[in-house]
Amino acid sequence: MTTIVVGLCLAFLFGLLANRLRVSPLVGYLLAGVIVGPHTAGFRVDSHLINQLAEIGIILLMFGVGLHFSVKDLLSVKAIAIPGAIFQMAVATLLGLCFGLVMGWGLGGGIVFGLALSTASTVVLLRSLQERNLVETERGRIAVGWLIVEDLAMVLALVLIPALSPSLGGTAVAEVDPLAQWFQLGLFGTILLTVAKVVLFVIFTIIIGKRVIPWLLKISAQSGSRELFRLSVLAIALGVAFFSAHLFGVSIALGAFFAGMIMSGSELSQRATEDTLPLRDAFAVLFFVSVGMLFDPSKLLTAFFPLLVTLIIIIGGKSLAAYGIVRLFHRPYATALTIGAGLAQIGEFSFILAGLGTALGIINDEARDLVVGGAILSILFNPLVCFAADKIRSRLETKNGETTVINIGGTDENGLVKTSKSGHTILVGFGDIGEKIAAALDRHEVPFVVIDNNVQTLKSAKDQNNEAILGNATNADILEAANIAGAFQLVISTKSAIDAAQIVAETRKLNAGITIIAHAVTEMETAYLKEMGANTIVTDDEEIAKGMLKHLSYREDNTNVPEGDRTSPKTTVEKPENTSGNA
Known part of the structure; x- marks a missing residue:
């Protein structure tokens, strides 16, 4: 209770302060986490508990995004999202490897460090898209598709790294997938098993979930209880995410996204979105508080230059790689800059990968701390990066004569064309x-x-x-x-x-x-x-009272008519009268 209350209250206070200073509230949430974290004096909260609560925020956030998506939307961006994400991750991993070799961490340590820098935070990118109302636009769909590819790549990496631990210089005993151990599979067999589990998950979710999830929603809605409906939405979101992770080995974020995407085909999806929004926002805040708790402010002095290089790889290397590949596909500046700026940060998967690498002895504590510090600072600077990207977009479009226009049909490139109407x-x-x-x-x-x-x-x-x-x-x-x-x-x-x-x-x-x-x-x-x-x-x-009073007046007049001559009241739809007052 103390963890939740203190975390939310401090996040609110610092978020409000950040908003007043014209800075993203995310900065305030991160600062709240630093204050209650183990690296600062004063009050501390339970870091393990708040990380568990933050996972609920990730599930609900990805579930909400899935509600606005469809399989068709996802497949429509596969041509750019798949090669783009792979290329961008390869560039970031290579840059991290080079830095790791300079730091003397060896080949294996450099690869794991680079991989940790190659994947963006789902929560941060989605929050950035939501604040700018881009989630349901074409560039928003490309960004989300990009995230899905990165998530799948990280799932594969988390399975392969323990198996490759001896080859990467690890000293700890590698954990092996129980099925791989049961069938005594080698490295190639483990890879095939992982891919097969992911494919099975997608097939199971689309085929079975497409029938079961909308049916469950409909049954709960027909009960007439809003509580039961809201509970059914939460049970589906959390349940699918949990069992997807434990049965198929995919991330909870990916499982929640597919659950939301399947639910989007239901006519009740809009109501489901509205019901999960308050909880989603509250738990997403706790995610940022949990990230802030990982940061040790003293690292800004003791490891300034390594941290600066790490930040340059995250913000500079990843962004330029993403921007370049998007432009290579002949997409507008707006799309390239949005994706490049949104990916200029790292998050939850980076922590997991760095922790796994440390546990297996592949990377040392110094590399892990740089990943954590790079994540905190990149998330902190991400609103500024997005703001700068918008300014650069305007200049590039003006210089090159490219105009981005909102297409009402939903395939926008998100510039604005002023209406010619007036007095309207x-x-x-x-x-x-x-x-x-x-x-x-x-x-x-x-x-x-x-x-x-x-x-x-x-x-x-x-x-x-x-x-x-x-x-x-x-x-x-x-x-x-x-x-x-x-x-x-x-x-x-x-x-x-x-x-x-x-x-x-x-x-x-x-x-x-x-x-x-x-x-x-x-x-x-x-x-x-x-x-x-x-x-x-x-x-x-x-307005409801006015409409009812009209019908009441009609019934009173009808009582004066002989019983045999009475007609049944007509069913009408009342239009609100024009109001000129304040209520």
């Missing part, structure tokens, strides 16, 4: 409510632009011949692309008061006189949005 309405969100508002605006021939950060929703908007922009309306660039300065009114149809408040605040900076209509659920949310600057807030309770 901006509609944020194209869900059930937003779609009805759009239809009414269209009937009355009111010009409008839709903003939504869901690719599938944007496809629906395009199918109805609506102009739409892919992105998060809390981003000033997205609002400017919708010509917020020239708009007449802004309608926020999303149900999140926190997101709505951010949109209102950002809108007021860009257009102080615009009329803003928002949606709220409670009186507290109404007061909050009013305080932020919304002109009209529509609440659920009041």
Whole structure:
């Protein structure tokens, strides 16, 4: 209890401070971990326990990404993700090997050290994509596909390194796969067994899971209990990840991703995403706290130059290799820079590999500490690297005449084209409510632009011949692309008061006189949005009451009609009246 409370509270405080300083909250989470870690004086938390909690965060994060993916999406990027990931890992491993040889660690030590630097952190990359609303875009899909290939490569490496330990200079006894030991398989046989287990896992998940997982969701939804539905989602995510790791030897992250990808085919996937989001965010924070706990600040002084070289390999070598291979496939600068910047860090697999190498005697404590230090610093600097990549992208596109344009169909390269509309309405969100508002605006021939950060929703908007922009309306660039300065009114149809408040605040900076209509659920949310600057807030309770009162009035009139002449009340769908007040 102490570990969870202290970890989350300190992460919140330092995350809030980082956000106020215009720095990514991830920096605050890492700093919180350093403070409660074993290398600093003062209060300490249980590092083993918080690492276990962090694994739940990894599972839920990858499960959430899988919910936005499909097998078709994954296969669509295989042509670049597979060769790209292999080439980038080979370059990073070679650079690490050269550095290891200079440091006197030997061939085996250099190879393991280089491999540890070659794989990126799943959590960090996905967080970076989510903050910039890129997960469901083409470059986001390429990045996630790249991660999957890296994960599969690391699974293979973790199996082979113990078997190759004597050849790599290891002194510890190598652990052998129980099946490989049972059948007395050699090195080649062990490799084939590992590949066969991964293939079996994929086949089992796609064929069996495609029938069982949506069926379980449907059964739990039909129970009418929201608790049971939420529990079914968590049980599927955690259960598939756990049993995938223990039965097939794949990573828990990979198992969770495939579970989410299979669930994405269910009509209940959107509700599943919403239900897992709070837990996913909370446990993902604990992951960063656990990473911060590994860092010894004194290494910044005692091992400054080796740590600097390690950081250059991670940020410079990996990024340039990824950028080069993406451009070689004739992808735009935006895609190449996004992937290069996102991969400029290392994480969870690096720790596992470095720990295994140390346990087997292949690498020494110095190499392991450099991997940990490189991971901390690269994660710390990653938001700055992504920011620099965005600036470089703008200059390169201007210099070379390349324009990146959002394609509403979802195959965007994520630049922004400003709408030509003025005096129009901006509609944020194209869900059930937003779609009805759009239809009414269209009937009355009111010009409008839709903003939504869901690719599938944007496809629906395009199918109805609506102009739409892919992105998060809390981003000033997205609002400017919708010509917020020239708009007449802004309608926020999303149900999140926190997101709505951010949109209102950002809108007021860009257009102080615009009329803003928002949606709220409670009186507290109404007061909050009013305080932020919304002109009209529509609440659920009041509009439902208005609709019911209309029907109640109809029934009262009907009672005056003779019983034989009475007609059955018609079923109608009420449209909310125009509201001009604050509720």
